[in-house]
Amino acid sequence: MHALVVDDSRAMRRIVAGILTTLHFQSAEADNGATALAELERLTAADQIPELACIDWNMPVMDGLQLVSAIRADRRWRDITLMMVTTESEHGQIVRALAAGAHEYLIKPFTADAMADKLRYLGLVPAEVGA
């Protein structure tokens, strides 16, 4: 399984990618929405469209909500599961993200178990992995 981790913090990208590695994902990384779109184009050209994208909300250049909308507008990427991983925890923000096309929402701070549970719920991690 392939994942794309999008966060302007290198520390947070390492943390998220590290958890995904334990769940048998190979992760690519991007530091904002615009570089994420460029990385998706590269992965698409290499026939490695990720099954999952973990997306921060507050980023420079292009934020996570704009990225979700951009991915959802492109039919090539309709099978990518989008999970917001963010500090934006108000109900209204969660609704906005889901309405834009995100599938799941994980609020920082989170634990590795919480992320694994979300991915298991989404069917991206077998029940016996990371349990």
Place this chain on the structure above:
Amino acid sequence: MSVDGEALAELTQAVWESFVDAEIPLVDLYGAPLEVGPDGVVVGTIAIHGPHEGRVNVALPAGAASAAAARMLDIELADVVEADVHDATGELANMIGGNVKAMLEGDHRLGLPSVTVAPTDPYDAVASATLLWGRHTLLITLDRAPGGNS
């Protein structure tokens, strides 16, 4: 406004346990001053805009900031460079600030984090928490911009 020092302490403890150090819990020192080491202090700041105009500031001695960055990036302390400290401290401010924002009444939005290597002049602190991490103290403040509402 429903954010007080106790809330700041609890939020910071949760962030710290998840991403910095799950073994040594942060201890609330209930308002003790920040102890600044010989290398100065690193401050991560994130602005909150809305009915409450202000900032969340995460201040910690430079040694503590480097140690936290090493843990968050999973690298040796000796390999930590300034960019690592800025990245990690900024993300700590972002996570704590985002959770503070959710506790404020009304609609707010976050800015992007910034990091300085000298104390940031506090506007008007409306809540603060001093926490002990091993031998380091951390100071978390929520302040209010001049003329800002609370």
